[in-house]
Amino acid sequence: MREPELVQGNEACARGALYAGCRFFAGYPITPSSEIMEYLAREMPKVGGICLQMEDEIASISAVIGASWGGAKAMTATSGPGFSLMQESIGYAAITETPCVIVDAQRWSPSTGQPTKAAQGDVMQARWGTHGDHPIIVLTASWVREVFEMTVHAFNFAEKYRVPVILLLDEVLAHLRENVILPEPGELEVISRQRPERLEDFQPFANEMMLNFGEGGHIMVTGMAHDEMGFPTQGQKAAEQLKRIVSKIERRAEELALYRAHYLDDAEAVIISYGITSRAVEAAVELMRAQGLAVGFLDLKTLWPFPEKLIRSWTEGVQYVLVPELNLGQLVREVERAVGGRAPVEHLGRVDGYLITPQEICQRVQERLGVNHGVRSS
Amino acid sequence: MAYDLLEEYLRVERLPHVWCPGCGHGVITHALACAMAELRLDPDRTAVIGGIGCSGRAAFLFDMDAMHTTHGRAIVFATGLKLVRPQLTVILTLGDGDAVGIGGNHFIHACRRNLDLTAIIYNNSIYGQTGGQVAPTTPPHKKSTTSPYGNLEYPFDIAQLAIAAGATYVARTTSFDFRDMVKFIKRGILHKGFAVIEVLTHCPTYYGRLNEMRDPYEMLHRLKEHTVPLEEWEQLSAEERADKIVVGELHCQERPEFVESYYALITRMQSQQVKGDGN
Ligand SMILES: Cc1ncc(C[n+]2csc(CCOP(=O)(O)OP(=O)(O)O)c2C)c(N)n1
Ligand code: SF4
Ligand SMILES: [Mg+2]
Numbered sequence: 019m020r021e022p023e024l025v026q027g028n029e030a031c032a033r034g035a036l037y038a039g040c041r042f043f044a045g046y047p048i049t050p051s052s053e054i055m056e057y058l059a060r061e062m063p064k065v066g067g068i069c070l071q072m073e074d075e076i077a078s079i080s081a082v083i084g085a086s087w088g089g090a091k092a093m094t095a096t097s098g099p100g101f102s103l104m105q106e107s108i109g110y111a112a113i114t115e116t117p118c119v120i121v122d123a124q125r126w127s128p129s130t131g132q133p134t135k136a137a138q139g140d141v142m143q144a145r146w147g148t149h150g151d152h153p154i155i156v157l158t159a160s161w162v163r164e165v166f167e168m169t170v171h172a173f174n175f176a177e178k179y180r181v182p183v184i185l186l187l188d189e190v191l192a193h194l195r196e197n198v199i200l201p202e203p204g205e206l207e208v209i210s211r212q213r214p215e216r217l218e219d220f221q222p223f224a225n226e227m228m229l230n231f232g233e234g235g236h237i238m239v240t241g242m243a244h245d246e247m248g249f250p251t252q253g254q255k256a257a258e259q260l261k262r263i264v265s266k267i268e269r270r271a272e273e274l275a276l277y278r279a280h281y282l283d284d285a286e287a288v289i290i291s292y293g294i295t296s297r298a299v300e301a302a303v304e305l306m307r308a309q310g311l312a313v314g315f316l317d318l319k320t321l322w323p324f325p326e327k328l329i330r331s332w333t334e335g336v337q338y339v340l341v342p343e344l345n346l347g348q349l350v351r352e353v354e355r356a357v358g359g360r361a362p363v364e365h366l367g368r369v370d371g372y373l374i375t376p377q378e379i380c381q382r383v384q385e386r387l388g389v390n391h392g393v394r395s396s
Numbered sequence: 397m398a399y400d401l402l403e404e405y406l407r408v409e410r411l412p413h414v415w416c417p418g419c420g421h422g423v424i425t426h427a428l429a430c431a432m433a434e435l436r437l438d439p440d441r442t443a444v445i446g447g448i449g450c451s452g453r454a455a456f457l458f459d460m461d462a463m464h465t466t467h468g469r470a471i472v473f474a475t476g477l478k479l480v481r482p483q484l485t486v487i488l489t490l491g492d493g494d495a496v497g498i499g500g501n502h503f504i505h506a507c508r509r510n511l512d513l514t515a516i517i518y519n520n521s522i523y524g525q526t527g528g529q530v531a532p533t534t535p536p537h538k539k540s541t542t543s544p545y546g547n548l549e550y551p552f553d554i555a556q557l558a559i560a561a562g563a564t565y566v567a568r569t570t571s572f573d574f575r576d577m578v579k580f581i582k583r584g585i586l587h588k589g590f591a592v593i594e595v596l597t598h599c600p601t602y603y604g605r606l607n608e609m610r611d612p613y614e615m616l617h618r619l620k621e622h623t624v625p626l627e628e629w630e631q632l633s634a635e636e637r638a639d640k641i642v643v644g645e646l647h648c649q650e651r652p653e654f655v656e657s658y659y660a661l662i663t664r665m666q667s668q669q670v671k672g673d674g675n
Binding site for chain 2: 041042044063064066068070072073074076077080081082083084085086087088089090092106107110230231232233234235236237238239240241242249250
């Protein structure tokens with residue numbers, strides 16, 4: 019048996035990236051994500067990889083895209099202000115089908131906000147931050163070991179589907195240190211982009227096959243609407259190509275849906291959460307189950323593509339759905355849409371910079387289920 | 397000149413290009429293709445990275461790996477690419493607005509970092525692609541669609557900016573001086589480090605039309621008349637230099653190149669690990 023070790027969320031992310039085969043990182047310092055770059059600055063050269071501090075976040079994501087076309091698995095990490103700056107190039111990655119991973123350790127609210135206070139306010143920005151219709155995958159995590167695993171998943175999805183993948187962390191998880199046993203080599207699957215078998219008639223923008231620069235393909239890459247060969251196009255062809263890149267992710271919503279579900283079979287109330295908030299949800303559900311309440315939870319790891327069908331089936335016949343998030347109401351609207359009026363869906367938000375507690379969750383659910391005895395914290 | 401080799405470097409099937417008749421961008425792109433041919437660059441090991449602007453469109457014309465990036469960011473896309481594929485010769489085609497307007501921050505940092513990239517700056521003193529707006533390179537008093545009463549600002553001297561920021565090869569010429577363009581681009585490519593070749597060029601459609609110089613030929617002549625080769629420049633008095641621009645190889649220096657430095661670090665760290673593992 020290996021001994022557990024004390025690992026910080028950001029470090030788990032950096033180690034997950036190396037495990038997944040990431041060999042290029044570019045970033046710009048920002049709380050609460052800087053430790054990812056600091057760790058990789060130390061470790062990348064040892065594994066033959068590159069870690070570069072750029073002049074800003076636009077440079078960071080752009081260098082990541084360039085490196086990805088060079089053949090490297092590539093990542094950047096930031097927080098809100100930097101994530102906002104990256105949006106134009108994230109759109110470029112989406113339309114050029116460039117595999118890459120962007121970590122956003124969320125901080126409180128817009129602008130500088132509160133750099134050292136956790137929030138979950140970038141959920142919609144992660145989906146729609148760049149302009150226009152586009153494909154994107156957004157993952158999140160709740161525990162330090164999960165940060166590692168989700169970073170590996172992020173690379174696997176990025177490489178397999180040629181798409182930018184965003185990993186949403188938050189200030190608390192990024193800085194949290196937990197005793198963990200991280201995966202050993204070989205324990206998790208690691209996926210790399212697929213090379214076309216034949217070069218002669220290869221179309222670089224027709225499917226998920228990818229040929230890197232420097233491999234003789236004479237690939238043309240542009241952020242303009244382009245045909246299968248990468249040259250500018252418009253009208254019907256542009257529409258076709260856009261639909262292809264969006265649907266390659268959307269139609270796979272079910273296979274991309276990573277989640278944990280517990281106590282759902284007989285649940286009268288379901289709590290749907292993600293990220294750091296899922297820890298409180300799980301604790302609350304355990305407390306309520308001990309009291310004999312039929313409450314279950316769905317802890318989403320994949321936020322986008324939104325696992326609509328999954329939510330619809332897990333909330334079939336329930337009396338109440340609660341969505342706690344550290345914002346004023348973001349994912350709750352998607353849940354509402356999926357539930358489609360078959361049960362009341364409520365939001366439990368918190369934006370004072372502190373985490374939602376199990377007690378707050380218990381209280382709300384008990385009220386709604388008409389249970390009048392409180393739950394004491396243990 | 398290796399004209400017969402040009403077809404190896406250009407996607408001739410994509411000609412004619414999209415530029416206006418009389419535009420200097422085609423001449424510069426032609427010079428770049430000639431430089432590649434004269435150096436017998438291997439198209440499988442060469443990449444052209446363009447920004448957004450009329451100039452950035454050059455990327456579509458080269459029969460090799462090519463990237464048409466976002467406005468102002470071509471240099472940083474190229475930075476990532478070059479670092480993971482050091483064996484590639486990476487050439488940038490940038491506009492003046494692209495390089496020192498929106499991309500100014502990346503430009504000065506690239507000069508400082510000294511990666512082995514060759515940046516060709518198509519400086520037409522205006523934002524061509526978007527319809528002739530004022531650029532950070534537009535001379536004082538000149539008109540553009542957003543300086544209709546004459547430019548009140550003072551322009552960047554791109555070559556001087558590059559030198560001050562640490563670029564290790566800096567040359568300036570004009571779209572009139574075809575041979576110098578080819579010569580400087582070749583030297584820039586051969587130079588180990590960040591090379592900047594600023595080409596002063598003409599945009600008859602906007603700059604010319606808005607400043608009473610509709611004729612491309614007249615614009616070319618103006619470029620010739622207003623520029624002075626470095627050797628002559630050194631003999632000129634301050635007054636004589638007043639409305640002139642110096643052209644030539646303005647700066648060449650040796651300084652550790654970033655990609656090499658990084659790979660040397662990798663070698664050092666990996667050999668330490670091997671030693672460490674043996675203990
Ligand atoms: C972020 C962003 N802002 C603005 C634009 C619009 N835009 C496209 S090209 C251009 C200016 C091009 O000027 P320059 O770089 O000098 O190239 P030229 O067309 O003159 O060759 C601008 C402002 C853009 N594409 N992206
Ligand atoms: S607008 Fe100016 S720079 Fe652009 S192609 Fe026409 S002449 Fe050339
Ligand atoms: Mg211009």
